[in-house]
Amino acid sequence: MLNTKTIDKYSPLADKLYQLIDDSGHPLNKNWKPELSPEAIQQAYKDLLFARTADLMAVSYQRQGRMYTYPPNLGQEAIHIAAGLQIKEQDWLVPAFRELGTWLAKGVSLKEVFLYFKGHEDGSRFENAPRVLPVSVPISSQLLHASGLGYSIKYQNEKDTAVFAFVGDGGTSEGDFHEALNFAAVWEAPVIFVIQNNQFAISVPIEMQTKSLNLAVKGIAYGIPSLKVDGNDFFAIYDALRYAREQAVSGKGAFLIEALTFRAGAHTTSDDPSKYRSAELEEAWALKDPLKRLKGYMEYAGFPLPAPEDELIASFKKLIDKEFEAAENYPQYRLDDVFDYMYAELPDELKRQKQNLINAIGGVK
Numbered sequence: 001m002l003n004t005k006t007i008d009k010y011s012p013l014a015d016k017l018y019q020l021i022d023d024s025g026h027p028l029n030k031n032w033k034p035e036l037s038p039e040a041i042q043q044a045y046k047d048l049l050f051a052r053t054a055d056l057m058a059v060s061y062q063r064q065g066r067m068y069t070y071p072p073n074l075g076q077e078a079i080h081i082a083a084g085l086q087i088k089e090q091d092w093l094v095p096a097f098r099e100l101g102t103w104l105a106k107g108v109s110l111k112e113v114f115l116y117f118k119g120h121e122d123g124s125r126f127e128n129a130p131r132v133l134p135v136s137v138p139i140s141s142q143l144l145h146a147s148g149l150g151y152s153i154k155y156q157n158e159k160d161t162a163v164f165a166f167v168g169d170g171g172t173s174e175g176d177f178h179e180a181l182n183f184a185a186v187w188e189a190p191v192i193f194v195i196q197n198n199q200f201a202i203s204v205p206i207e208m209q210t211k212s213l214n215l216a217v218k219g220i221a222y223g224i225p226s227l228k229v230d231g232n233d234f235f236a237i238y239d240a241l242r243y244a245r246e247q248a249v250s251g252k253g254a255f256l257i258e259a260l261t262f263r264a265g266a267h268t269t270s271d272d273p274s275k276y277r278s279a280e281l282e283e284a285w286a287l288k289d290p291l292k293r294l295k296g297y298m299e300y301a302g303f304p305l306p307a308p309e310d311e312l313i314a315s316f317k318k319l320i321d322k323e324f325e326a327a328e329n330y331p332q333y334r335l336d337d338v339f340d341y342m343y344a345e346l347p348d349e350l351k352r353q354k355q356n357l358i359n360a361i362g363g364v365k
């Protein structure tokens with residue numbers, strides 16, 4: 001378990017990686033015991049399996065032409081489930097776009113996720129998920145929002161509240177990343193920056209993204225305590241996020257986690273990774289799959305699976321199909337509704353453009 005004494009052993013400046021279990025799920029230190037109860041670990045396994053099943057089905061809906069696009073989460077889900085367990089109701093979730101399990105834990109419905117990827121504005125209007133920002137498509141721009149939220153939490157003296165902000169490895173090359181880190185550091189804002197280093201930004205490999213030793217050192221440069229963690233090790237990432245949140249809410253300010261992982265699927269459903277990475281690399285990372293490792297630990301510790309995996313998947317598929325049907329049966333958006341959200345009172349020029357559109361499409365549709 002990380003604490004103020006042990007954290008020094010994992011300095012990013014020495015390129016240390018925080019890990020608790022090996023690739024087969026066995027503890028690296030035989031005396032280690034997880035903080036979570038056997039029941040909580042079984043639940044985490046179910047949540048991970050559910051998120052994975054929903055993610056695979058989303059890809060399949062898109063392939064059937066029923067959704068415009070989708071960014072697969074396959075291989076990165078331990079980070080999302082661990083963050084879902086650490087994020088509290090009063091905390092803010094500032095997503096990138098590839099952290100489905102955390103959205104679900106915060107109360108976003110699959111119907112809303114599917115609506116978003118079907119291009120519907122209401123997919124960003126979460127009915128039962130307070131304090132979740134919508135996806136901000138320009139990479140890293142969400143981190144500025146996160147630092148602003150962190151500043152406001154501090155300014156308003158909100159207790160026991162933090163911001164969980166996600167970004168990818170590619171996002172660390174954007175100016176917004178650096179501005180957000182600097183601002184959060186200077187104002188000691190309670191923001192937990194989670195970099196999902198899945199080693200690719202579409203086709204750009206991490207070696208072409210940065211000359212830095214790792215991504216966690218970028219936090220050190222701004223005076224933010226930072227840690228590089230095995231993001232496919234559910235227990236390590238869970239513990240790191242617990243420590244990060246404790247630091248943030250105790251007034252110590254921002255924390256940065258580089259979660260090392262691998263995007264096992266395509267960048268989005270419009271991408272073909274076989275064009276830019278080898279089958280050998282994919283096979284090597286399949287051995288570190290987070291679900292496989294979590295199950296490996298459960299087997300090692302003698303916890304049974306809550307039910308046979310194929311039965312769980314079959315029951316999840318029914319629920320997921322229902323959510324997708326709800327998204328498909330949702331009322332169509334009006335084509336002129338792009339004009340509706342920016343201004344309380346539409347400026348004359350936009351009124352003219354709106355009328356032109358209505359004329360062109362033959363009335364409001």
Ligand SMILES: Cc1ncc(C[n+]2csc(CCOP(=O)(O)OP(=O)(O)O)c2C)c(N)n1
Nearest residue numbers: 098137138139168169170171198200201202
């Ligand atoms: C400012 C900006 N530039 C380019 C894009 C197009 N784009 C979308 S995702 C992406 C790669 C992001 O890579 P990374 O940050 O590593 O996240 P990952 O997709 O691997 O989760 C790019 C270049 C964008 N959305 N915004």
Ligand SMILES: [Mg+2]
Nearest residue numbers: 168169200201
């Ligand atoms: Mg990436």
